[in-house]
Structure formats: structure tokens, C-alpha cells
Amino acid sequence: MYARFCFFSLSRMATLWILLSLACWNSFAGASSSSSSEASMHTNNWAVLVCTSRFWFNYRHMANTLSLYRTVKRLGIPDERIILMLADDMACNSRNKYPAQVFNNENHRLNLYGDNVEVDYRGYEVTVENFFRVLTGRHETSVPRSKRLLSDEGSHILLYMTGHGGDEFLKFQDSEELQSHDLADAVKQMKEKRRFKELLIMVDTCQAATLFNQLHSPGVLAIGSSRKGENSYSHHLDSDVGVSVVDRFTFYTLAYFERVNMYDNASLSSLFSSYNPSLLMSTTYYRTDLYQRHLEQVPVTNFFGSVMETIYTDSPYRSPQRKDSHKGDIRMSSDQSIEDEKGKMPCEADVVDNGDLDAVQQGLLGYIWSDLHMKLESFGDGDTLVYYGMLMLAPFLAVSTWISL
Amino acid sequence: MVLLCYCWFSDLLLSKAFLACRIEGQPEHLLCSLLLVIADIVSALLIRSTGQSLHKSYVQHLEALDLFKFSEESGMLPSGDIAALVYLWNPFTIVACVGLSTSPIENLAILLALYGACKGLVPLAAFGWVLATHMSLYPAILIIPIILFLGYGPDAPPRKLFLQRSYRKCGTSSSSDQYRKTEDVTDPLELRINFSWRRVMQFLLWTFIWGIYFLLLCDISVKQYGGLSEMFKRTYGFILTVKDLSPNIGVLWYFFAEVFNFFRDFFLIVFHVNILFMILPLAIRLKHRPGFLAFVYLAISSMFKSYPSIGDSALYLGVVALFVNELADMNFSFFLFCGYVGVSLLSPVMHNLWIWRGTGNANFYFATAMAYACLQIVLVVESVSAMLNHDRKLRKITTAQLADGKS
Numbered sequence: 001m002y003a004r005f006c007f008f009s010l011s012r013m014a015t016l017w018i019l020l021s022l023a024c025w026n027s028f029a030g031a032s033s034s035s036s037s038e039a040s041m042h043t044n045n046w047a048v049l050v051c052t053s054r055f056w057f058n059y060r061h062m063a064n065t066l067s068l069y070r071t072v073k074r075l076g077i078p079d080e081r082i083i084l085m086l087a088d089d090m091a092c093n094s095r096n097k098y099p100a101q102v103f104n105n106e107n108h109r110l111n112l113y114g115d116n117v118e119v120d121y122r123g124y125e126v127t128v129e130n131f132f133r134v135l136t137g138r139h140e141t142s143v144p145r146s147k148r149l150l151s152d153e154g155s156h157i158l159l160y161m162t163g164h165g166g167d168e169f170l171k172f173q174d175s176e177e178l179q180s181h182d183l184a185d186a187v188k189q190m191k192e193k194r195r196f197k198e199l200l201i202m203v204d205t206c207q208a209a210t211l212f213n214q215l216h217s218p219g220v221l222a223i224g225s226s227r228k229g230e231n232s233y234s235h236h237l238d239s240d241v242g243v244s245v246v247d248r249f250t251f252y253t254l255a256y257f258e259r260v261n262m263y264d265n266a267s268l269s270s271l272f273s274s275y276n277p278s279l280l281m282s283t284t285y286y287r288t289d290l291y292q293r294h295l296e297q298v299p300v301t302n303f304f305g306s307v308m309e310t311i312y313t314d315s316p317y318r319s320p321q322r323k324d325s326h327k328g329d330i331r332m333s334s335d336q337s338i339e340d341e342k343g344k345m346p347c348e349a350d351v352v353d354n355g356d357l358d359a360v361q362q363g364l365l366g367y368i369w370s371d372l373h374m375k376l377e378s379f380g381d382g383d384t385l386v387y388y389g390m391l392m393l394a395p396f397l398a399v400s401t402w403i404s405l
Numbered sequence: 406m407v408l409l410c411y412c413w414f415s416d417l418l419l420s421k422a423f424l425a426c427r428i429e430g431q432p433e434h435l436l437c438s439l440l441l442v443i444a445d446i447v448s449a450l451l452i453r454s455t456g457q458s459l460h461k462s463y464v465q466h467l468e469a470l471d472l473f474k475f476s477e478e479s480g481m482l483p484s485g486d487i488a489a490l491v492y493l494w495n496p497f498t499i500v501a502c503v504g505l506s507t508s509p510i511e512n513l514a515i516l517l518a519l520y521g522a523c524k525g526l527v528p529l530a531a532f533g534w535v536l537a538t539h540m541s542l543y544p545a546i547l548i549i550p551i552i553l554f555l556g557y558g559p560d561a562p563p564r565k566l567f568l569q570r571s572y573r574k575c576g577t578s579s580s581s582d583q584y585r586k587t588e589d590v591t592d593p594l595e596l597r598i599n600f601s602w603r604r605v606m607q608f609l610l611w612t613f614i615w616g617i618y619f620l621l622l623c624d625i626s627v628k629q630y631g632g633l634s635e636m637f638k639r640t641y642g643f644i645l646t647v648k649d650l651s652p653n654i655g656v657l658w659y660f661f662a663e664v665f666n667f668f669r670d671f672f673l674i675v676f677h678v679n680i681l682f683m684i685l686p687l688a689i690r691l692k693h694r695p696g697f698l699a700f701v702y703l704a705i706s707s708m709f710k711s712y713p714s715i716g717d718s719a720l721y722l723g724v725v726a727l728f729v730n731e732l733a734d735m736n737f738s739f740f741l742f743c744g745y746v747g748v749s750l751l752s753p754v755m756h757n758l759w760i761w762r763g764t765g766n767a768n769f770y771f772a773t774a775m776a777y778a779c780l781q782i783v784l785v786v787e788s789v790s791a792m793l794n795h796d797r798k799l800r801k802i803t804t805a806q807l808a809d810g811k812s
Binding site for chain 1: 521526527528529532607611618621622625626628629
């Protein structure tokens with residue numbers, strides 16, 4: 001009996017031990033996986049800017065998206081890492097009084113549709129299906145690289161959407177809807193496939209906050225322009241263009257960003273607190289429960305710009321040393337400035353040599369001609385000489401004709 | 406008659422000025438259109454006096470051949486007046502003037518050259534020729550009629566008839582009137598027989614002088630744009646290489662739009678040599694009629710030019726009217742008249758259909774261009790054959806007279 005009790009206790013202890021070890025292993029694995037996800041470095045920034053409405057009276061949604069496109073480019077994200085989806089063409093719309101120009105303010109100071117706007121999805125290509133394909137990366141093989149979101153596990157992605165929306169949906173192209181659970185599923189897929197490190201979703205529609213109700217993936221920050229039951233309003237009407245040119249939420253976002261440049265350390269909390277509900281005529285809502293970091297410590301350029309931490313290496317084959325990163329920043333920038341100056345110097349010396357070759361090649365006739373020419377030219381200005389010559393033509397002709405009569 | 410003509414001239418001047426005013430109200434355009442109207446008026450006056458001198462020499466030659474009773478003074482039409490009126494009232498001339506094209510000025514230069522050559526004013530002829538060649542390349546072939554004008558004098562029946570007449574005179578009459586000492590250049594018999602090299606040399610000298618003058622002025626004024634070589638490349642080079650294939654009333658644009666690049670140079674040479682090949686045979690055949698030769702050259706160059714316009718046809722239609730007396734028996738004259746009217750009405754319509762409405766295509770318009778070219782060919786062929794028939798008729802009559810005289 002004592003042996004059986006020992007055996008049972010031993011087996012119980014063994015199972016307990018096994019369970020404990022499994023638990024430890026799991027936790028260890030979990031910890032390692034979480035630490036590995038935290039250990040992935042922030043390497044690049046992406047922006048997905050979506051305008052979902054068509055028709056001329058939705059000019060402001062296009063202007064919203066283009067304004068943010070401009071801001072994001074100005075703060076450093078290149079076109080290769082921006083996916084711009086515009087559902088209609090306002091710049092070349094036949095109702096546009098200023099062709100090829102899109103304004104977001106009635107003072108028309110800024111033309112958003114300049115020479116370097118790259119629209120990746122345009123017109124009827126902006127559909128819910130394409131939007132999800134972009135987010136999840138499940139494209140057909142024929143889709144070009146410029147239309148794919150080629151983010152990886154070190155990416156910070158800014159997802160900005162504007163258009164008409166409502167309770168838990170966003171309208172695409174006046175014919176389809178993007179629903180909040182679809183968005184949540186897409187984000188979950190992205191997280192599973194490790195397509196982002198952090199994601200900021202910014203939505204400017206009516207009742208925007210309802211779109212985030214179903215989100216539950218970690219690393220996601222979301223801000224919407226209005227809560228459930230509230231509308232988001234346009235800012236002002238441009239009587240010259242004839243429609244409203246910008247929405248309030250985007251207008252104040254831009255007002256904030258115009259004060260920011262690439263090297264500022266302005267934090268996301270300052271952005272989020274800059275919204276004044278009375279000016280916006282709606283209450284912004286931001287959801288931070290899925291986001292681990294504190295908003296005061298996150299600079300806005302983490303999402304809206306593209307400032308990289310550069311690591312200086314002596315030779316290309318050694319492993320990167322993370323401690324020298326600050327010094328590396330300064331050294332890289334100074335090296336680059338010296339190289340720029342050196343690059344500018346040699347170009348100016350080449351221009352001088354071309355004039356002397358022509359004089360050698362003339363024969364005798366050419367020499368006489370050029371001699372005559374130079375003598376005549378020394379008389380004064382070429383044009384007046386020609387006018388005098390033409391005036392002298394008529395009397396010369398008359399005299400010669402009269403002589404030969 | 407002359408008074409009536411001048412009334413018509415002033416009426417036309419007023420109408421043209423009115424038209425020009427109505428189109429553009431601004432002073433520069435007014436000045437420009439006034440200049441073109443003046444150019445047209447002066448051209449008409451030049452045609453008139455050229456026609457008068459041609460008519461006078463025609464009458465003189467007929468007298469010299471003792472054929473004057475054959476054609477009476479009243480039966481012969483005043484070709485100078487008629488030609489001037491045809492030139493002024495030609496709708497093509499009016500359209501070219503109102504459209505502010507430079508054709509009136511080019512026509513003026515050509516007519517100046519022909520007038521100077523006809524009257525024997527060598528510097529004027531040289532000036533006109535150099536100016537016309539400078540403005541567009543093709544009047545360069547008019548050097549041959551001008552040299553023939555200066556060498557032989559104005560249009561006349563063939564030399565053979567005068568030679569026959571002079572031999573007959575030598576044979577029958579006494580020797581007193583054949584050894585005329587006076588080197589009177591206006592004496593048709595002398596001129597018909599001898600070719601005056603002196604005047605031709607003077608003409609070449611004056612051409613050289615005017616040419617240098619023009620080139621010098623051009624060189625100075627285009628100095629900042631690359632000099633004379635650049636100017637020649639852009640003007641003569643452009644005309645010869647036909648770079649711009651915009652539709653026009655000619656036939657080259659359609660052809661060169663579809664020719665392969667490999668053959669482009671070959672066909673450019675073919676089109677331009679088409680003009681050059683016809684110069685020599687016509688000069689040989691019509692050397693006794695330099696005025697008519699000038700008309701034929703103008704018509705041929707207008708057909709095969711790289712960028713023709715109706716200003717060119719305005720010119721040669723005016724010049725052909727100088728020969729109404731000789732070309733009285735021309736065949737197909739009514740057909741040609743109707744053809745010209747038809748083409749000038751249909752061609753803008755087809756152009757509109759093709760370019761502005763889009764219901765037609767290039768073939769519609771090119772058909773009218775081809776019809777226009779065919780009309781010009783028919784005009785040239787028929788007028789040359791009518792002129793040769795006239796000469797043949799004169800020869801038949803003089804040989805009949807000679808036979809009468811002999812027998």
C-alpha cells in the first residue's frame with residue numbers, strides 16, 4: 001500500500017512536473033515570442049491613404065487625402081512607401097474651374113496636385129476588395145509592386161481613410177461598404193502575417209469611431225473624427241471652386257502638421273490633444289488600449305514621417321552596433337554634407353572650351369565674308385543696321401533702274 | 406476703258422480694305438492687311454503694263470510678218486487690262502489677301518521680275534528675281550524666262566518665220582534696207598535673230614549685287630539665331646525636306662505621311678526633280694515666248710511645290726490671262742473653269758468634314774487636292790498645246806503667204 005501510494009504520488013508529481021514544465025515552456029515561449037516581437041526594430045514607415053468617395057461634390061475628401069499625402073511626403077515618406085487610393089479624379093474633372101489643380105483652402109495658396117503626385121489606385125480600382133488585398137497582401141501575381149503594401153515586421157503603417165461613413169461602416173464608391181468587423185479581420189490577418197509593427201488608423205467620416213469597435217490586435221492605434229451619433233463636418237465652402245474643399249478634422253490635423261517639420265519631436269499625445277471639439281463640431285475619439293507605448297513618448301514622425309535611426313558601420317560585414325546610433329546619426333549627416341559640396345564643384349569647369357574651334361575652319365571666302373561682317377557689325381547695333389539696309393533698298397533700286405533706262 | 410479700269414481698281418481696293426477691316430479691328434492687322442492690299446494693287450498694275458508691252462510687241466511682230474490684216478486691232482482683246490482685272494478679282498487673290506498670307510508679296514516680287522525683264526529694266530528684274538527666290542525657293546526657275554526675255558525680247562512668233570521673212574526680203578528687194586546700222590534693241594527683227602548677251606551679263610551682275618546685299622542683311626539680322634547656315638537650313642532646307650506634313654492643297658503631305666523612311670529621300674528627289682526635268686524641254690520648245698514660258702513654270706512649280714497655296718494659283722491665273730489672244734482656241738476652258746469653281750467650293754467642305762466634324766477622313770480632302778492637281782495639269786497641257794497650235798497656224802499662214810508671194 002505504501003508502494004502504491006508512493007507510485008501514485010510519484011505519478012502525480014510527475015504529471016505535475018510535466019504540466020509545470022509545459023507551462024514554463026509555454027510561458028517561456030510566449031515570453032520569447034513577445035520579446036522577439038518587441039525585439040523587431042522599427043525599420044520603415046508606410047502610409048496607406050484612401051479616399052473612398054466619388055463625384056464632384058465630394059471634392060473635400062479628395063482634398064483631404066491629397067493634403068495628407070503632401071504632409072506625409074514632406075515629412076519624409078517616399079512615394080515607394082505610399083499607397084494612394086483616390087476614387088475619383090477631381091483635378092481633371094470637367095467641372096473643375098482650375099484644371100489640374102486641387103486646393104484645400106479657399107485662399108488657393110497650395111496646389112495639392114503638383115507634378116509629383118503618384119496615385120496607385122485610381123477611379124474604379126478603389127474597391128473594398130482591392131483595399132483588403134492591399135492590407136493583407138493577397139494579390140494576384142500580375143499586380144505590380146507599386147500597388148502592393150510591401151511592409152514587414154518592422155513597419156509602422158499609417159492608414160488614413162476619408163469619405164462618407166456611418167455606424168460601423170464606411171461607404172466605398174457610393175456602391176459598397178467596408179464594415180468594422182471586416183476591417184478588424186484584415187488587421188488581425190496583418191498581425192498574424194507580421195505585416196506591421198505598429199499601425200495608426202485615422203478615419204475622417206461621420207461616426208468614425210464606430211469603425212474601430214471590433215479591433216483587437218495589439219499594436220494598433222486608432223483615431224476617428226467623431227463618435228457614434230455625431231457627424232463630421234466640412235470646414236468651409238470655396239465659392240470659387242463651388243464646393244467645400246476640406247473637412248474639419250483633416251483641416252486641424254494639417255494645421256497641426258504645418259507647424260511640424262522633419263526633425264521635430266512632437267508627440268502623438270500633443271496631436272491628439274490639439275483637437276478642439278468645439279471647433280471640430282464633433283468629438284474625436286482615440287483608442288489606445290491596444291497600444292502598449294505611452295503616447296507622450298511616440299513622436300508623430302513615427303507614423304507621419306520617415307526619420308530613420310541610422311547606424312554607422314566601419315565596414316559592411318560587421319554586425320551593427322546599436323549603442324553608437326546617436327553618434328552615427330551626426331556623423332552620417334556631416335559626411336553627406338561634405339560629399340554634396342564635393343559633388344557640386346567639378347561641373348562648372350567644362351563649359352568654356354567650345355568657342356575657339358570655329359575660327360580655324362574658314363577658307364579664304366569665309367575669311368573675307370567674316371571680315372566684311374565684322375566691319376559692318378562694328379557700325380553699331382545689328383537691328384538698326386538691317387533697318388537702314390532695307391530702307392536703302394528702295395532708293396538704290398530706283399536709281400539703278402533709272403540709270404539703266 | 407482705262408478710266409473704267411481705274412474705277413474698278415479703286416472699288417476693289419475699298420472692298421478689300423473693308424474686308425480686312427471687318428476681320429481684325431486692331432491697328433497692326435489693319436496695317437498688315439493694308440500692306441497686302443497695296444501689294445495686290447501694285448501687282449495688278451505691273452501685270453497690266455507687262456500685258457500692254459506684250460500686246461504692243463505682239464502687234465509689232467504681226468506687222469513685221471505682214472499678218473496684221475489677219476487680226477484687226479478691234480478684234481484683239483487688251484490682254485493687259487484683262488489680266489490685271491482677272492488677277493484682282495480672282496477669289497483666290499482676295500482670299501489670300503484677307504487671310505493675311507504672304508502670297509501677295511511673293512507674287513509682287515515675281516511680277517516685278519517679269520515686268521523688269523519684259524521692259525528690259527535689268528536691275529529691277531534682278532531685284533525681283535532675287536527677292537522672289539529669297540522668299541520661296543521655287544521662283545529660282547524663273548531665271549530662264551527672264552534671261553530669255555532679256556536676250557530675245559518679249560513674246561513673239563517663232564524665229565524661223567522672221568528668218569524666212571528676212572531671207573525673202575533679202576531675196577526680192579534691194580540691199581538698202583537690210584544693212585541697217587542702228588542697233589535698235591526694240592527692233593523685233595534684230596532681236597529675234599540675235600541673242601543679246603550684253604543684257605544677260607548685266608542681269609547676272611545685278612543678280613550677284615542684289616544677292617550679296619540680301620545675304621549680308623540676312624546674315625546680320627539672324628546672327629543671334631545661328632547665322633546664315635541656320636537660316637538656309639530652316640527656310641530652304643524645310644522647303645526641300647518637307648518636314649511638316651500638315652494637310653494643304655498640294656499632294657506631297659499625303660504621300661509623305663505613308664512613305665517609309667528608307668525611301669523618303671528618294672521620293673523627295675523625285676518630286677523636286679519633276680519640276681527640274683520639265684524646265685529644259687519647255688525652254689527649248691518655247692524659247693521664243695518667255696512670258697508664256699514663265700506662266701508654264703509658275704503652274705508647274707505650283708503643282709509640285711512642297712507647300713502650295715491658292716496664292717500661287719492666283720498668280721498663274723492672272724498671268725495666263727495675259728495670253729487671251731493666243732489662247733483663244735484653248736480646249737476644255739469651260740471644264741477648267743467649272744473644275745476650279747468646284748474644287749474651291751468642295752475643298753474647304755471636305756476639310757471641315759475631316760478635321761472639325763470627324764465624319765470624313767483624309768481621303769475626302771485629298772481627293773479634292775488631287776482634283777486640283779489634275780486641273781492644273783490639264784490647264785498646263787491645254788494652254789501649251791493651244792499656244793503651239795497658234796504658232797503652227799501663224800507658220801501655215803506665213804508659208805502660204807510666202808508661197809503666194811513667190812508664185
